[in-house]
Amino acid sequence: MTQPLLATPMSDWIADLLPALPAGWAAVLAALVHTALIGAFFGLPAFFFIWAERKVAGRIQDRLGPTRVGGRFGWLQSLADGIKLIQKEDLAPQAADVVLFRLAPYLAVVAVFVAFMFIPFSDGWVVMALDVGLFVALAVLSLEVLGIVLAGYSSGSKWSLFGGMREAAQMVSYEIPLGITTVIPVVVAGSLNLGEIVAMQSGWFTNWLVFNSPFTFLAFFVFFVVTLASNKRAPFDLAEAESELVGGFHTEYSGMRWSFFFLAEYAAMFFVSALAVLLFLGGWWTGIAPIDAAFAGMAETSPALGYLGRVVGMLVFLAKSGILVFVQIWIRWSLPRLRIDQVMTTCLKYLIPISCVLFLGAVLWPLTLASVVKRPTLLPPTGFVHEAPIGERVPPSRRVSRTQGTGVGLVDDAEIPALVRQETRRGDR
Amino acid sequence: MAVFLFMIFALGACGSALAIVLSQNVVRMAFFLVTALASSAGLFFLLNADFIGAIQLLIYVGGTVVLLVFGVMLTSSAPVLAIKSHPAEVLQAAVIGAAFLALVASTVLAVDWAGNRDKLAGYEAEQFRQRHHGREIPRGFNPEGEGNTVRSLGTALLGLRFDKDLGTSDHLHGELSTGYLLPFEIISVHLLVVLIGAAYLARAKRRPENVER
Numbered sequence: 001m002t003q004p005l006l007a008t009p010m011s012d013w014i015a016d017l018l019p020a021l022p023a024g025w026a027a028v029l030a031a032l033v034h035t036a037l038i039g040a041f042f043g044l045p046a047f048f049f050i051w052a053e054r055k056v057a058g059r060i061q062d063r064l065g066p067t068r069v070g071g072r073f074g075w076l077q078s079l080a081d082g083i084k085l086i087q088k089e090d091l092a093p094q095a096a097d098v099v100l101f102r103l104a105p106y107l108a109v110v111a112v113f114v115a116f117m118f119i120p121f122s123d124g125w126v127v128m129a130l131d132v133g134l135f136v137a138l139a140v141l142s143l144e145v146l147g148i149v150l151a152g153y154s155s156g157s158k159w160s161l162f163g164g165m166r167e168a169a170q171m172v173s174y175e176i177p178l179g180i181t182t183v184i185p186v187v188v189a190g191s192l193n194l195g196e197i198v199a200m201q202s203g204w205f206t207n208w209l210v211f212n213s214p215f216t217f218l219a220f221f222v223f224f225v226v227t228l229a230s231n232k233r234a235p236f237d238l239a240e241a242e243s244e245l246v247g248g249f250h251t252e253y254s255g256m257r258w259s260f261f262f263l264a265e266y267a268a269m270f271f272v273s274a275l276a277v278l279l280f281l282g283g284w285w286t287g288i289a290p291i292d293a294a295f296a297g298m299a300e301t302s303p304a305l306g307y308l309g310r311v312v313g314m315l316v317f318l319a320k321s322g323i324l325v326f327v328q329i330w331i332r333w334s335l336p337r338l339r340i341d342q343v344m345t346t347c348l349k350y351l352i353p354i355s356c357v358l359f360l361g362a363v364l365w366p367l368t369l370a371s372v373v374k375r376p377t378l379l380p381p382t383g384f385v386h387e388a389p390i391g392e393r394v395p396p397s398r399r400v401s402r403t404q405g406t407g408v409g410l411v412d413d414a415e416i417p418a419l420v421r422q423e424t425r426r427g428d429r
Numbered sequence: 430m431a432v433f434l435f436m437i438f439a440l441g442a443c444g445s446a447l448a449i450v451l452s453q454n455v456v457r458m459a460f461f462l463v464t465a466l467a468s469s470a471g472l473f474f475l476l477n478a479d480f481i482g483a484i485q486l487l488i489y490v491g492g493t494v495v496l497l498v499f500g501v502m503l504t505s506s507a508p509v510l511a512i513k514s515h516p517a518e519v520l521q522a523a524v525i526g527a528a529f530l531a532l533v534a535s536t537v538l539a540v541d542w543a544g545n546r547d548k549l550a551g552y553e554a555e556q557f558r559q560r561h562h563g564r565e566i567p568r569g570f571n572p573e574g575e576g577n578t579v580r581s582l583g584t585a586l587l588g589l590r591f592d593k594d595l596g597t598s599d600h601l602h603g604e605l606s607t608g609y610l611l612p613f614e615i616i617s618v619h620l621l622v623v624l625i626g627a628a629y630l631a632r633a634k635r636r637p638e639n640v641e642r
Contacts, residue, residue: 023430024430024431024433027430028430097456097457099457100456100460103460130479131479131579131580132479132480132483132579135480135483135487136482136483136486138487139484139487139490139491140486142486142487142490142491142495143467143486143490145491146463146490146491146494146495146498149495149498149502150456150498153456153498153502161502164502165499165502168495168499171495175492192579
């Protein structure tokens, strides 16, 4: 029995649903469905967070924020903004390099959109469950900076050029601490696959990687600060810097192109919060072992309960990410802006040594513990899925798609790693 | 389907390369370099080399080209910004390019692709499967089974070739395949030297004091 969204990959389900499809088209249709879903998760959080930003900003500044459009709380303010922006004139300055000027917002949006492909929203609900998922997500996110820098250059305005150059300098500064603090939970979990990293955080919330060692605890905060820099959020918003640079890199943009930049920014805020939740805060697990065990066990009994478990996981995940986005908004409206030399000093002179020390500590922590208390974690393992220390957990294997895959056929399977695990486990018993 | 995707990425790579050559604006050339490298990354993903594709995106597109655009944008003045080539230069470049294309094409056509297919990892997996009597092997380490070159690459860089050694009797007798730990360490030291050298070359130079008589 095929169970889309539960046990059967989407392309297999479509192939079974429409057997008359020629080969390969099932994967294309599945890709279209995934694109629509990712588009929804890209646009709706941005829609919501723009409204949330205005309300939270208002409350912090002792005023109400939007209260008229769509009821007492201004729910539809984002929609009104969108309609206003769509009907604005799409102009480009005469001194601008028109091709690059028109292209830059799309680069930023596409980079963030593609990065969403690798985030699991719940157990198994991911577009591409790559073994290098985290790595590719970060690689693609670095394309967004290219969009900003090109926008800054091609606008033909000195404010834009300053904004673009500041953003380039900022990118060079934050990329290294971002990489190192991202590698710390990877080292603890042993995989770059985001689904596996979250699967290893099942059980009580003490299994979350943020509580794994003091080094990962601090790494979470460093990661959060560095992702603030990567999103150009205050106190790192010099690329935009309304009080200094008119509009920074988006000075000369109007209408829908301007809104693309902001769509990219809010979607990126949601993306990095989602990454922080997946890497450090337990992903879609609620952190209370009996509830998680109940939800995970439900999939065995009936598909409907399995879906319910997945949906609850997704809601938990969205709630956690939303809290982190709220913290980002809160920080923006509380702290003043840094100068570019302060940003570079912070990232290059302070955060790099700090993240290197944290990395060293996170690597040595399980080794020291293994010699002192004979296990790699401070607390006894409590994962309900596997009663094994975090470094030795193997996520349950699921049926693999038989219709997906490019079929180039040169390098087909590498079953050896899975067999390695089987061999090792069998040998241990 | 694979051919269609390959066509898209191949057109992207070749078209961008042509655009780099034919464009006359340096910043647009840098942008077309981005699209050419991203298309190459797409070709890597099509070959199931997911790690290499990700590295290509991260290092070439995300890093090198951003710095290139940075440098080009800040340092290019008007004569460099719009490059107009002399027809003689165009002819020279076309001749050299055609000669190189002929060389590469003849080399590619001379390779025995069918014979090399057996030497790739799929063949080794097939051998492995036969050694274990055709049992159904769960594909890949991650549940959805997509992209699984990272683990072998990572452990190989640590000196452990489990894709070659596991299941053979060599590891019982203590003869393991050589991993890539030594080259990895050599490259690490090399990069450290490069960092130190770059920091030294870019240091702020002290101006000699002017002595007042």
